[in-house]
């Protein structure tokens with residue numbers, strides 16, 4: 001293992017305890033394959049599954065496996081914006097919701113930014129089984145540091161995925177706390193506690209995933 005992986009292993013195991021103290025069901029996985037198997041094991045066979053936009057979920061191959069094994073609600077199958085929005089609404093009533101985070105603090109607080117709100121809404125009061133998959137590259141010392149990462153790094157990087165966004169960050173690569181029509185930072189959520197207990201599962205992965 002590299003020094004980074006050894007450090008992540010030590011920190012990740014400590015974070016599992018921090019997450020459990022916040023009533024999350026928490027796991028630390030050594031690699032992508034283990035993370036995929038752990039996530040799949042947390043989804044009952046009869047569940048309808050949906051997910052929020054996430055580079056991490058695609059990178060580890062979890063979405064491919066889920067589409068093979070479960071009934072899913074996939075907004076990307078919508079033919080136009082109206083149909084995609086309808087599918088995003090339906091996803092709020094799925095049984096299991098998969099997502100990642102923009103950042104997480106060492107004491108187990110999860111930070112997410114959302115332009116539409118579908119992802120943060122689903123993690124708060126939608127599906128009864130919510131699974132976060134988070135690479136150790138997204139771990140920050142404090143929740144304030146996590147917010148700094150989310151707003152100053154993750155969001156401006158995410159903005160580069162969209163054509164013609166024309167937000168300050170899409171042009172300059174840095175956040176200007178904008179109020180643009182196309183702002184991708186409308187809703188900012190800190191998830192600091194799972195209520196009910198264990199509704200939210202957190203899988204930390206000893207790898208660089210997403211951004």
Ligand code: SF4
Nearest residue numbers: 169175176178184185
């Ligand atoms: S410039 Fe606007 S859209 Fe870009 S990261 Fe900042 S608040 Fe979000």
